[in-house]
Each structure stands twice: as structure tokens, then as C-alpha cells.
Amino acid sequence: MLHSDTKNTLVNLSELSSASSESLTNFMEMGFPTNKWEEWKYASLKSFNEISWRWTPETFTHAVAVPAFQQSLTVQNLNGQTSILGDLPEGLTCVPLNQFLNQNAGFKALYEKRNPLLDQNSLYHLNDAFNQNPFVFCVHKGTPLDISIVHQFILEAQAEPAVIQGKIILYLEEGASLTWIEQQASKGSNSTLFSNYALEIWLSEQAHLTLYKDQDLGNGVSLVDHTFIYQAANSQVDMFTFSINGTFVRNNLHFYIEGPNVVSNLNGLYVPGEGQLMDNHSVVDHRMPHSESNELYKGVLLGNATGVFNGKIFVRKDAQKTNAFQSCKNVLASDRATMNTKPQLEIWADDVKCSHGTTTGQLSEEALFYMRSRGISADAARTLLLLAFVQQVIDKVEIISLRDYLSAKIIQKIEQSWEA
Amino acid sequence: MVFQNLRPYFCASIENSNKMMLSVKDLHARIGEKEILKGINLEVRAGEVHAIMGPNGSGKSTLASVLAGREDYEVTSGSVDFLGKDLLDLAPEERAAEGLFLAFQYPVEIPGVSTTNFMKSAVNEIRKYRGEEAMDAVQFLKMFKEKMAYVNIDQSLLSRALNEGFSGGEKKRNEIFQMAVLEPKLAILDETDSGLDIDALRIVAEGVNKLKSPDNATIVVTHYQRLLDYIIPDFVHVLYKGKIVKSGTKDLALELEERGYDWIISALD
Ligand SMILES: Nc1ncnc2c1ncn2[C@@H]1O[C@H](COP(=O)(O)OP(=O)(O)OP(=O)(O)O)[C@@H](O)[C@H]1O
Ligand SMILES: [Mg+2]
Numbered sequence: 001m002l003h004s005d006t007k008n009t010l011v012n013l014s015e016l017s018s019a020s021s022e023s024l025t026n027f028m029e030m031g032f033p034t035n036k037w038e039e040w041k042y043a044s045l046k047s048f049n050e051i052s053w054r055w056t057p058e059t060f061t062h063a064v065a066v067p068a069f070q071q072s073l074t075v076q077n078l079n080g081q082t083s084i085l086g087d088l089p090e091g092l093t094c095v096p097l098n099q100f101l102n103q104n105a106g107f108k109a110l111y112e113k114r115n116p117l118l119d120q121n122s123l124y125h126l127n128d129a130f131n132q133n134p135f136v137f138c139v140h141k142g143t144p145l146d147i148s149i150v151h152q153f154i155l156e157a158q159a160e161p162a163v164i165q166g167k168i169i170l171y172l173e174e175g176a177s178l179t180w181i182e183q184q185a186s187k188g189s190n191s192t193l194f195s196n197y198a199l200e201i202w203l204s205e206q207a208h209l210t211l212y213k214d215q216d217l218g219n220g221v222s223l224v225d226h227t228f229i230y231q232a233a234n235s236q237v238d239m240f241t242f243s244i245n246g247t248f249v250r251n252n253l254h255f256y257i258e259g260p261n262v263v264s265n266l267n268g269l270y271v272p273g274e275g276q277l278m279d280n281h282s283v284v285d286h287r288m289p290h291s292e293s294n295e296l297y298k299g300v301l302l303g304n305a306t307g308v309f310n311g312k313i314f315v316r317k318d319a320q321k322t323n324a325f326q327s328c329k330n331v332l333a334s335d336r337a338t339m340n341t342k343p344q345l346e347i348w349a350d351d352v353k354c355s356h357g358t359t360t361g362q363l364s365e366e367a368l369f370y371m372r373s374r375g376i377s378a379d380a381a382r383t384l385l386l387l388a389f390v391q392q393v394i395d396k397v398e399i400i401s402l403r404d405y406l407s408a409k410i411i412q413k414i415e416q417s418w419e420a
Numbered sequence: 421m422v423f424q425n426l427r428p429y430f431c432a433s434i435e436n437s438n439k440m441m442l443s444v445k446d447l448h449a450r451i452g453e454k455e456i457l458k459g460i461n462l463e464v465r466a467g468e469v470h471a472i473m474g475p476n477g478s479g480k481s482t483l484a485s486v487l488a489g490r491e492d493y494e495v496t497s498g499s500v501d502f503l504g505k506d507l508l509d510l511a512p513e514e515r516a517a518e519g520l521f522l523a524f525q526y527p528v529e530i531p532g533v534s535t536t537n538f539m540k541s542a543v544n545e546i547r548k549y550r551g552e553e554a555m556d557a558v559q560f561l562k563m564f565k566e567k568m569a570y571v572n573i574d575q576s577l578l579s580r581a582l583n584e585g586f587s588g589g590e591k592k593r594n595e596i597f598q599m600a601v602l603e604p605k606l607a608i609l610d611e612t613d614s615g616l617d618i619d620a621l622r623i624v625a626e627g628v629n630k631l632k633s634p635d636n637a638t639i640v641v642t643h644y645q646r647l648l649d650y651i652i653p654d655f656v657h658v659l660y661k662g663k664i665v666k667s668g669t670k671d672l673a674l675e676l677e678e679r680g681y682d683w684i685i686s687a688l689d
Binding site for chain 1: 488489490491511512513515516517521522524527528529530531532533537538539541542543545546549581598602
């Protein structure tokens with residue numbers, strides 16, 4: 001239970017009639033994560049227990065610029081209010097969960113047997129309390145969508161500290177494919193904003209999802225992301241998490257491999273700057289045999305930034321012939337930055353191939369001198385080396401306009417850090 | 421008056437060939453507590469080629485690094501004037517922009533950056549320093565093509581990450597390619613000949629010779645007379661224990677080839 005004084009700051013929560021009481025109770029029992037919780041050791045939100053939050057922030061409606069990614073449809077969410085800018089393409093529907101469960105027996109079966117790992121995840125319960133009936137985007141059987149969907153989740157500062165809790169469900173029917181670009185952004189001054197966001201995804205057999213996360217929030221904004229992906233046989237996910245800016249960014253990314261011949265590709269790139277913390281906690285749960293997962297994470301830590309990587313791979317007893325690969329490489333671009341890495345492999349099957357490696361280093365002084373001796377300034381040399389380091393992840397982005405957009409933002413962030 | 425006004429036109433090359441490029445005076449440098457350069461004096465004028473020879477560990481690469489601005493070394497006394505500027509006051513990149521070039525004895529791997537991208541950055545940074553306009557992709561393409569011919573280097577090598585997995589000879593050839601692109605006023609070649617096969621040695625040396633003009637100068641650090649058959653030095657210096665202990669003409673190099681360093685060293689002790 002919470003301390004009584006802490007509980008006081010949350011007490012208005014229980015008075016909210018809109019929230020689900022069961023999930024709320026689950027959250028209230030634990031409160032915001034503190035560094036006493038092993039899973040949140042480096043990413044404490046203890047201070048959030050003391051804040052008098054506004055739980056249902058005001059929405060705003062004024063237009064927000066949409067980046068021009070070719071052939072895309074934009075779904076905009078402004079402080080929790082969703083609108084679709086344009087017509088949904090054929091083969092894609094958007095229906096509230098309760099209604100969708102009645103319509104789609106296949107989804108209902110999957111939804112009801114969902115079994116995510118929720119240890120030390122009070123914030124998932126908090127999100128759930130506020131999202132009893134989220135939208136379900138469904139890509140129908142055999143539909144290869146030829147446009148990508150841009151989901152802009154935009155927060156606007158409030159007069160008082162505010163929590164914004166979004167949730168979306170994606171369901172890909174058999175043989176469907178989808179490219180989903182999620183952008184977390186914020187507007188307004190540096191007031192305390194907390195985005196507690198959930199994305200739950202089910203892929204049916206043969207389905208293919210490409211998922212990009214572009215997390216680029218203002219200073220003062222915190223984001224905790226829960227992305228849980230359930231994959232049926234022969235499905236593939238290519239996933240990218242670009243954590244570009246934000247005071248506190250924590251990703252809880254879970255892959256549940258529930259059929260054979262599944263491919264799960266997890267890519268991540270994070271560039272925390274001065275006063276920022278970025279934490280990637282991933283779980284790849286191999287529950288069925290003959291599947292592969294590949295994790296490639298890269299981090300550039302600027303200023304006094306803190307980075308955290310925790311990669312859990314579970315290979316269950318039934319998951320024979322699993323190939324699981326994990327790599328996390330980091331460069332401390334300043335000697336004030338810190339990186340904490342923890343690969344965690346738990347293997348109960350005997351016929352598996354698993355490998356993992358984490359490295360954290362600094363830019364080579366030798367290389368910097370060599371570059372400077374050719375006329376390249378120290379800052380430009382550092383930028384060039386860091387870009388070369390992250391290129392491997394950026395190059396995997398297949399949408400060229402998105403790739404250019406992301407790399408421009410990353411270059412800008414790195415260059416700005418030299419000025420500070 | 422008229423004569424004076426015309427003088428620069430008539431006498432440009434003669435004047436340049438007399439022009440002092442580099443003047444090193446009583447240069448001392450150390451790394452940690454260890455003094456490595458113990459009073460170097462060296463003067464290089466436009467149009468000249470100087471060879472620096474000397475036993476392993478005598479301080480040749482240290483001298484080259486100190487001139488290029490490596491910060492690991494602490495200059496404890498002495499001065500270096502480069503074309504009227506206090507060289508020791510400039511950052512490494514400023515020295516490069518002023519026209520100094522060091523071909524490294526051990527070129528460094530630059531992971532993920534191709535030679536072409538690397539040189540584009542270098543050229544445009546230098547142009548920015550000099551207040552010149554940036555070059556565009558088309559101009560680069562044309563210029564690189566021209567310079568590749570100097571050292572007979574292949575495009576495929578230039579597209580790879582710089583020096584990563586390059587053979588010893590490829591690295592050295594790439595250094596001279598970079599020199600050709602940057603067109604320095606003073607080039608210091610630190611054992612560019614070592615690791616080159618016989619044909620490559622000739623190609624690289626011819627490249628260096630093509631880049632030579634009355635307006636620039638070259639310092640070659642080498643252990644072997646071989647290179648000096650191609651790049652003919654005006655002066656040969658022997659560096660020993662951090663000092664230039666003997667200077668002479670190209671004949672000195674021939675003599676060293678024959679007799680080694682003992683006779684010089686024993687004359688000192
Ligand atoms: N970083 C360093 N730390 C300690 N000693 C160093 C360092 N760099 C150079 N030295 C020492 O300085 C001395 C001169 O080295 P330098 O590389 O200049 O020699 P060199 O004349 O170029 O030799 P070679 O012919 O083998 O290339 C050597 O004794 C070397 O060990
Ligand atoms: Mg040397």
C-alpha cells in the first residue's frame with residue numbers, strides 16, 4: 001500500500017467515475033514506480049507520487065501540422081481526443097473495442113486469452129483504468145495496405161501537471177500487412193506532462209507489421225510506453241523505436257511469440273541529452289518453437305544523459321529451435337553520461353541458438369585527431385562519427401521521407417548538444 | 421616604381437622558392453613525464469623537399485604529430501612559425517585549413533565513414549574556414565575522379581569505410597589521395613613508403629611528385645633510400661634522441677644506406 005501522505009495526492013483518482021475501479025485499485029496499491037522496484041531501478045518516477053495531477057486534461061482541437069510522409073493517412077490524437085484526417089482506406093476499419101469484440105469472434109478469442117507479463121507495471125493498470133473502450137484498428141484478411149498510417153499522439157501543456165493516457169489496439173487478420181508510424185510529440189511550454197501510453201497488437205497468421213515509433217517530446221514531458229505485441233504463426237514484425245527527445249522516456253516493449261515461424265525484429269535508437277533519461281525495457285517471450293527474434297539497439301548519450309537497456313529473452317520449454325539474437329551498443333558522447341545495460345536470458349528449451357552482446361564506449365581520440373588533421377572541426381568530427389554509428393539503424397527505415405525526417409532530427413539534436 | 425609593381429609577376433616563382441614556409445626553433449615536447457623532442461631546429465622553404473631519417477624511436481613521428489597538433493604531446497618550449505602564423509597556437513583543423521597535411525604512419529580507421537564522405541566534409545570545412553563557397557556533389561565527383569588518377573586508386577576503395585580493413589598499402593595510397601584532394605602547402609609524409617610494394621611505391625612517389633610545385637614543400641620521413649630515388653630531397657636530416665644531429669644533401673641518405681647510423685651516433689658520444 002502507498003504511504004498515507006502519498007495516497008492523498010492520488011485520492012482524487014478514486015473519485016473519478018470514468019475510471020475502471022478494478023484497474024485503478026491495482027494501480028493505487030502500488031503507485032508510481034520507484035527505484036526500489038528492480039525493474040525501475042534507474043528510472044524512478046517516485047516524485048510523481050507527490051504531484052497533484054490533473055487526470056482528465058482538457059483537449060484541444062486546433063490544427064497540428066502533419067509531416068509529409070508520402071502516401072499516408074493521419075490519425076491524430078490531441079490530449080486524448082482521436083480524429084481521423086481523411087477516409088480510411090479499404091480493408092482498414094476503426095471500431096471501439098466493445099463493439100469490435102461483438103463483431104469479430106477471431107479477435108475476441110485472442111483478446112480473452114491474452115496473457116501479458118505485468119510484474120512491476122502499475123502504470124499499465126493506470127492506463128487500463130482510463131481506457132476501457134479504446135479504438136481497434138483492424139486490417140482485414142489478406143489486405144496489404146499500400147499506404148502507411150501516421151498516428152500522431154500530441155500533448156499540449158496544461159496550467160497544472162497533467163497525465164494523458166492513450167491507448168490503441170491494432171489487429172491484423174490473416175495475411176494482412178500494415179505500416180504504422182506513431183509519433184509522440186508535445187506542444188507548449190515546459191510544464192509537467194506525463195504520457196502513459198499503451199499500444200496492443202495482435203498479428204494473425206502470415207500477417208506483417210512495420211511499426212515505427214518517433215518519440216520526440218518537449219523538455220518537461222515524460223513518456224511511459226507499453227507496447228505489447230502478440231504474434232501468431234508465420235507472422236513478422238519489423239519494429240523501430242526512435243527515442244529522440246523527452247525528459248523521461250521509458251519503453252516497455254513486449255513480444256509474445258505464440259506460433260511457429262515467427263520473425264520479430266526489434267530496432268531501437270535513443271539519443272538522450274542533458275538532464276534526460278531514456279530506458280528501453282524489452283521482453284521477447286518465445287512461447288512456441290521455430291521462431292526468431294533479432295534485437296538491435298543503439299544509443300548515443302549526450303551531456304549528462306542516462307540510458308538504460310534491459311533486454312529479457314525468455315525461451316519457454318516448448319520453444320525448441322528458437323534463434324534469439326540481441327545487441328545493444330552505446331556511445332557516451334560526453335564523460336558525464338551514463339549507460340546501464342542488462343541483458344537477461346532465461347532459457348528452458350535445450351535446442352536453441354541465443355546470443356547477446358552489449359557494449360558501451362567513447363569516441364576514439366585517435367579517430368578524432370585524424371579527422372581534425374584533415375580540417376574537420378572537433379564538433380563536426382564527433383557528429384560525423386556518431387552519425388556513422390547510428391546509421392545502421394536509420395538505414396533500415398524503408399520509407400525514405402521518414403528516414404530523412406528522423407535523421408535530420410537526430411543530427412540537429414547531436415549538433416545542439418555541442419553548443420551547450 | 422613601375423619596376424616594383426611588376427616585380428611580383430616576374431619574380432613570383434623565384435620569390436616563392438625563397439619564401440620561408442616552416443620555421444621550427446628549439447622545439448621541446450613531452451608526453452607525460454617523458455621528454456621526446458629535445459630541441460628541434462628546422463627550416464623549410466617553398467619548393468623544397470626535406471627528408472628526415474633516424475633510428476626507430478628517435479622522435480620522427482612525434483615531431484610530425486606535434487606539427488599536426490596532436491594534443492597528447494605537451495610542447496614545453498620553442499616555437500613553430502608556419503607561413504607567418506604561430507602554428508602552436510592553432511587547433512589541428514586550423515592547421516589543416518592553413519595548408520598543413522600529415523600522411524600518418526599508421527592511418528586511423530574511421531568506422532562507418534567512407535573516404536568520399538570524409539573528404540567532402542574536410543574540403544567543405546576548410547573552404548568554410550577560408551571563406552570560400554561549399555563545393556557541390558557534381559564538383560566533388562569531377563575533382564575526385566581527377567585526383568584518383570594521381571595515385572591510381574579505385575572508386576570501390578573510396579566508398580568503403582575509411583581505412584577499415586584496408587591493406588597496409590591501400591591505407592598509404594589513400595593518404596596520398598587525401599593529400600591530392602586537399603592540395604596542402606606543406607605535406608609531411610610519415611613513412612608513407614613502408615608497406616608499399618615496388619609498383620605502389622613508384623605510383624605513390626610519382627603522385628607526390630606531380631603534386632610538387634614551387635609554392636609548396638614536402639617533408640618525407642623514411643627509413644629507406646629507395647623512396648628518395650623517386651622523391652629527390654634537397655636536404656636530409658638525421659633525427660636522434662629528439663634532436664637533429666646531422667643535416668646534409670641527398671648524398672647523406674646514400675651514405676646512411678651504406679653505413680647505418682653508428683658512425684653518426686659514435687661521433688656524438
Ligand atoms: N604515447 C606515448 N607514450 C609514451 N611514449 C611514447 C608515446 N608516443 C611516443 N612515445 C615514445 O616516444 C619515442 C619516439 O617515438 P616516435 O614514434 O616519435 O619514434 P619514430 O622516430 O617515429 O620511430 P619509428 O621509426 O619506429 O617510427 C619512442 O620511444 C616512443 O616509445
Ligand atoms: Mg614513426
